[in-house]
Amino acid sequence: MCKKGFCIICRKDEQEMSDEHVIPEAIGGYYHIYSVCKTCNSRLGDHIDKLLLNHWFIKASRYEKGLKGYSGKIPNPLIGEGTLSTGEKVRVEQDDDGKMSIRLIPSKIASSDGRSFKIQVDAKDENTIPQIQTKILKRNNIDPSMSQLVSERQVVNIDHPEVKMQFPIDLEEYILGLLKIAYEFTVDKIEGYIDDPIAIRYASILHDGDVNRLSEVYIEGDAIANGGLKILDSIIDNSNTNRHILLLLNLEGKLYCIVKLFDKFCQIIKMSDCNYGEDGMVLIAINDFLKKECRFYNPIDLIK
DSSP states (O other), X not given: OOOEEOOTTXXXXXXXXXXXXXXXXXXXXXXXXXXXXXXXXXHHIIIIIHHHHTXXXXXXXXXXXXXXXXXXXXXXXXXXXXXXXXXXXXXXXXXXXXXXXXXXXXXXXXXXXXXOEEEEOOGGGGGGHHHHHHHHHHHTTOOGGGOOOOOOOOOOOOXXXXXXXXXXXXXXXXXXXXXXXXXXXXXXXXXXXXXXXXXHHHHHHHHHTOGGGGGGSOEXXXXXXXXXXXXXXXXXXXXXXXXXXXXXXXXXXXXEEEEEETTTEEEXXXXXXXXXXXXXXXXXXXXETTTTEEEEEOHHHHHO
């Protein structure tokens, strides 16, 4: 029987609770909490974590570190459409064994008078030519009985093909995923924070999953630009990118959380206009996905 309790996202009591990964499991998260209900857990995965996991920088890091997703596969950030130096459009693909290949995207070239068409396909797709021909005839209102397919097979091999590709880089929406991590970490480790006015606001934003409400989040600096930021460099080996770091600290009477993922994102988020304890570091979480663990340290523990 599932345990029932108060959900920190929808803020409703008597909800069926679930196992929530503060840091998404797909990027090696080993920090679990049990204060999010099943419904909100599912919504967070579909609408919040997804924004972070689909970011090109995260996909590149997962590919580099060999971190499998929920499907058991490692995403390849180089999969997609591109253009050869000769102008043909191609798709970069990867088979089940991880081998990458290039497939020519089918195209048609019409004559100047529009009475003939040249169909160009990849050798793997040669059997699709009749289907493409049928579509061309239908689109141009040509009677099939008045047309003729002239077979002229030409195979072109391209040695060392150079593919130019463009990938969109999200500059904003992924921050919701970082906010979720910061919020859950703070609520879990700071007693009484759940009733903080900013905590109530952040819970509402995460529950709605609305990127249009990002203006309501107190974001300090740019997470991508701060990706290489060194946290507590005199104590922590920041050259180790096989882990994620979460840090809570009081600064000038306010509470902040720093979320550092790989060496790609490092976001500072104000969590409260009040401090919770003395100025300085409150708590740090080091999630090591090679050791498959997440450990927590207060300032004295960390120095020791």
